[in-house]
Amino acid sequence: MSSVAPTESPQYRALLQVLRTAESLWSVSRPFFERWALSSAQFNLLNLVADHPEGLAQVELSRELLTHRSNVTGLVDRLEKKDLVIRKAAAADRRLWRVVATPQGRSLVDEIRPAYHAAVLRVVEGISDAEAEGLFRALSFMEANGQRLAVQETSP
Numbered sequence: 001m002s003s004v005a006p007t008e009s010p011q012y013r014a015l016l017q018v019l020r021t022a023e024s025l026w027s028v029s030r031p032f033f034e035r036w037a038l039s040s041a042q043f044n045l046l047n048l049v050a051d052h053p054e055g056l057a058q059v060e061l062s063r064e065l066l067t068h069r070s071n072v073t074g075l076v077d078r079l080e081k082k083d084l085v086i087r088k089a090a091a092a093d094r095r096l097w098r099v100v101a102t103p104q105g106r107s108l109v110d111e112i113r114p115a116y117h118a119a120v121l122r123v124v125e126g127i128s129d130a131e132a133e134g135l136f137r138a139l140s141f142m143e144a145n146g147q148r149l150a151v152q153e154t155s156p
């Protein structure tokens with residue numbers, strides 16, 4: 001049996017660091033996107049639909065953004081008010097709506113992306129490809145464990 005308390009283990013320290021890192025990235029993203037009057041969540045949605053001329057269904061957006069469909073609805077509503085996206089009925093099923101970037105929305109994404117990509121490079125500066133691959137694997141493992149726990153918590 002290990003003599004290290006669970007809260008002193010390298011795994012626990014890593015989890016705390018992931019949470020601190022997420023908070024730090026969230027804090028830096030707010031002022032970054034404010035200059036375009038967007039939230040990071042709004043940019044993420046707009047960035048996704050800008051690359052899909054046929055648009056994406058809200059369920060697809062929900063899956064890609066890892067958020068509930070009701071949150072996607074609110075994001076789409078706010079972006080529609082800014083004339084950055086529109087909802088279009090799908091040709092095959094008129095009950096299904098697709099979210100499509102407007103020309104203004106695509107133009108805004110094109111304007112933001114260079115600064116966004118430069119900021120991403122500054123955030124990951126000093127991390128080697130091998131370290132990034134290891135980090136990706138470790139975070140993917142943590143994500144899978146978290147999803148498994150979430151399912152267990154909601155199961156009767």
